[in-house]
Amino acid sequence: MRKAPAHYISISSEDNLDTFTNAYDFDWKPERELLTEIPRDVDNIINSLESISPLITEISSKLNDPDINPKDISRLIITDQGLTSFILKRVNSPYYGLVQKVDNIFNAIVILGYNEIYRIVMEERTSKIGIKPSREEWIHANLTSTIAAYLASTSRIGVPGGTMVTLGMLHDIAKTVLSQSLPQPENGFSPDPRERLRQETEFYGIDHATLGGILAKRWQMPERLSNAIHRHHWPMFWPLREVGQISQDIIKELSVLSISDIAAKNFTQEISGTYISDDYYRFIKKPPKIESILMPEITRDLVRIKHIGEIKHGNPEALGQEPAEIQ
Secondary structure (H helix, E strand, C coil): CCCECCCCCCCCCCCCHHHHHHHCCCCCCCCCCCCCCCCHHHHHHHHHCCCCCCHHHHHHHHHCCCCCCHHHHHHHHCCCHHHHHHHHHHHCCCCCCCCCCCCCHHHHHHHHCHHHHHHHHHHHHHHHCCCCCCHHHHHHHHHHHHHHHHHHHHHCCCCCHHHHHHHHHHCCHHHHHHHHHCCCCCCCCCCCHHHHHHHHHHHHCCCHHHHHHHHHHHCCCCHHHHHHHHCCCHHHCCCHHHHHHHCHHHHHHHHHHHHHHHHHHHHCCCECCCCCCHHHHHHCCCCCCHHHCCCHHHHHHHHHHHHHHHHHCCCHHHHCCCCCCCC
């Protein structure tokens, strides 16, 4: 796998705005306005997609409730027999290595936790409308959502955990839509996330973040979610102060999501380096280095998720290994 080189940006708290501007002095940056005209071939594809289930936002809202309990979530899920069957089949699969069979959603939530069940729900709901990620896309979405939920909890900046799981799972959904439906460049896209956005814009006339925001709007997801998906790469191109002025209501979500996205790519060794300046790390109360994000308490879960993704998508090497047990 090609690995993008490190891009470290370090700015002290004493530096002025000019320093921030220089650190983000790139030859190309994405358009910040949401496109009013979508390329015809892309528009035809998204018009053919059914709307995603409102159950996604219902559960996300429940997960943000501090008084959440397994009974409430299980009640929402069991109204759909197909979804219930999908979850129980997944929970009892070799992926999780459970000793005892789980025969109801309540117990599945108790054993695996809210976020794990919610990720399975989102996978089933997106698959149902024909969006089926590759192994790499599946692993990245699940890693990002896990890191984002962890940062939402540990940063204590008041960002909702359920929202971050949703954004982690859906932030790159348009990558899957584009790769499933349209030709790819002969040599593929660059692993460098900034360069990839530029290549997508030249190749498709739109990048995956912008398209993801449009999809979320068409699916009538909350505006905060659609805006966060659309803007999730902005922290790679503009300083916190500037992005915060435009996106004041979602700057917490953008900071956590963008750092989680980069950390997930570092974990799978697709890239190396922070890509995002110190101001975003300080904002979520973390030192500006990847090691401060990929802490031992989270990497065990990340290893397990990567292993599940390898097995799920039929990697022969992973099939010969023992799945991680859920304690």
